[in-house]
Amino acid sequence: MQLDFEAIFEDSPVPKMVLDDGLCFVAANGAYLEMVGKRREDLIGRYVFDAFPDDPEQIERMLEIFRRTLKGERPAFEEIPFAIEKDGVVTDHWWSLHHAPMKGPSGEIEYLIQYSQDVTDRVRLSHMRDAVMGEMQHRIGNLFTVVGSLARQVARKAEDVPDFVRRFEDQMARFFRLQNDLSNESAEGRDIAAVIHDQLGVYFSQAEDRIKADGPKFLLSPSEAKTVSMAIHELSTNSLKYGAIRTPEARLDVRWTPTEDGGVHLVWKEEGLNGAASSKAEGYGTRLLTNILPEQVNGRGIRVMDETSLRYDLTICRS
Template identity: 40%
Template sequence: MTVNFEDVFQRAPTPTMVLDRNLVFVAANASYLNLFNLTEDDLLGKYVFDAFPESEDRVQAMTDVFQRTFVEGTSTIAEIPFRIDVNGVTKEQWWTATQVAITDEASGQDYLIQYTENVTERVKLRNLREAMLAELQHRIGNIFTVVSAISRQTGRVAKDVPDFLKRFDQRLTSLIKVNKELSGQRVEFDKLGDVIMHQLSVHAAHSMDRVAINGPDFPLSMLQSQAASMAVHELATNAIKYGALSNAEGEIDVSWELLPGDACRLIWRETGPITPSNGSGAGYGTMLLTTILPNQLDGVAQQEFGEGSFTYTLEIGTR
C-alpha cells in the first residue's frame, strides 16, 4: 500500500511546519495555517522571523535552539507565550514546540520539522495553583476574623446555648468545606450563580435577607469555577471584616450579565456603613481580586470605593 505522506501531513491535527537550513519556510500544514489565520503564500519561502517578527533577544534565543537542533537532532521550547486571534478576540495562549532535524537522502538537504502543542490550560492551572498557595497564607490571616464573625452572627439568632452550638457547628462545617475546595480540591459547581450562592450561604448564612443575587445561567469550566470561587470568597471575607456584613445594616447586591463572545460581567456592590479600612490599599487581597484572578479568567477587574459603598466589577472571557 502506498502512503500519501503529503496528504497525511496536511490532515494532521497537530500544527506542524518545516524550515530549511536557513530557517526559511518550506512547508506548513493546514492546522498550522489555521492557527495563525494565514495561507501558504504568507509563509512559504519566507525567513521565519520575517513571517513572525520577534524581539532581538527572542530571535537570538530561538535561532540558537533551531541551529542546535540541526546538530543534536531534537529540541523543545516549552510554554512559549503567544497572543493569538481567536474568532476576532485576541487570546493569550501558551504553546510547547518540539523540533526534529531530518535529512532528505535524495538531495542531502537538512530540514527542521516543528510540531506544537497547546498547553494553555496546563499553564493556567499551574499558575492558579501557585496563586492559591499564596492566597492560602493570606486566607489564614482572615480565617480567625471570619470564625469570630460567624460566632457573633450565630449568637444573634440562636435561641439558647444548644441551638448556638448546633448552628455554629453547621457554619464551621460549611466553612471547612469551602476552604478545602479553594485549596485545590474539585469545585462542585459549574455555573456562576451556584458558585456565588455557595460562597454566600457560608459567609452570610444569617444575613441572606440583606443579600440580592440575580443573573442568567453562565457555565464555567473547572478552572473558571475555582478562580470565581476564590474571588467571591475574598469579597465575602472582606464584607465580613469591614464591609456590608460587618454590621446589621449593610446590604450586598450581586448581579451579572452576559456579554458577546461567551463572556460575562459580574458586579458586586455593597452599601451601608463600611469601615474606612476597606480602602484601596495594594495588599495581597487587592492584587488577587484585580490582577491574579482576572488573568486566570481571561478578563479584567476594577474596584471602586464611594461614600458608604464598594463596587467590584469582574469581566470573564473578555480578554
C-alpha cells in the first residue's frame, strides 16, 4: 500500500508548517492556516518573520529555536505567547510548539517542521483561576476598610442607634451576597445592566443621586458577565474607599455601548475628586483591571486618572 504523505500532511488535524534553512515557508497544512488566519499564498516562499512580525526579543527567541532545530535538535516549548492578526484585528495567543529537523535530497538537514497547538483557552483559564485567587486575597484585605466605610456612610443618615443597626445590617447582607455571587460560577449569560446594578446597588442608598448607570440592553456570556462583575466590584470598592462614592461632591457615571464586532465598550468615570481621593498608587487592583480581566474577554482595559477624575474603559471584543 502506497501512502500519500502529502495528503496525510494536509489533512492532519494538528497544525504543521515547514521552513527551509533560510526560514522561508515551504509548506503549511490547512489546520495551521486556520489557526493563524492566513491563506497559503500569504506564506509560501516568505520569510517567517515577514509573515509574522514580532518584537525583537521574541524574534530572537524563536530564531534560537529554529537554529537548534536545523542543527539536529528537537526543541519543544509550552505556552509561547504570540500576537496573531486575523481580519485586521491583533489578538494575543499562546502556542505549544514542537520542532523536528528534516533532511533534503542531499541527505543533509535542509528543513524544519513545526507542530503547533493553540493553547490560548487553557492559558486564559489558568490566568483566570490565578486572578480569582488573587482577587480573593485582595478582597479580604479590603474587607475591613469597606465595612468601616459603609458604617460611616450609614451613620450619616441614621436617625438613632436602632435605625443605624437596621440600615447597617441590611447593607452588610447585600454586600456579602455580592461576595458570594463573585465566587460562584454561572452557566447562563446576563444583561450587562443587571450585572452592573447588582454590584452598585449596595451603594445606592448612600450615593444614589450621584451615581448614574445607563446603556442599551446587551447580553453578556457567562465569562463576560464574570469579568464585568469583577471589574465593577473592584472599581466600586476603590470608589467607596477613595473616590466618588465616598466624596459627597463627586459624581460617578457608568455607560456602555455596543461595538461593531458584536462586543461592548464600558466606561466608568468619576469626576469631582480631590488629590487624596485620586491616588495614583498601582498594585494588584490595577493589574486586575488593565491586564488580567481584559485578557479573559479578548479585550482591552485602560485606567486613566488625574487630581480630579478617574476613567476606566473596558472593551470586550468578539471578533
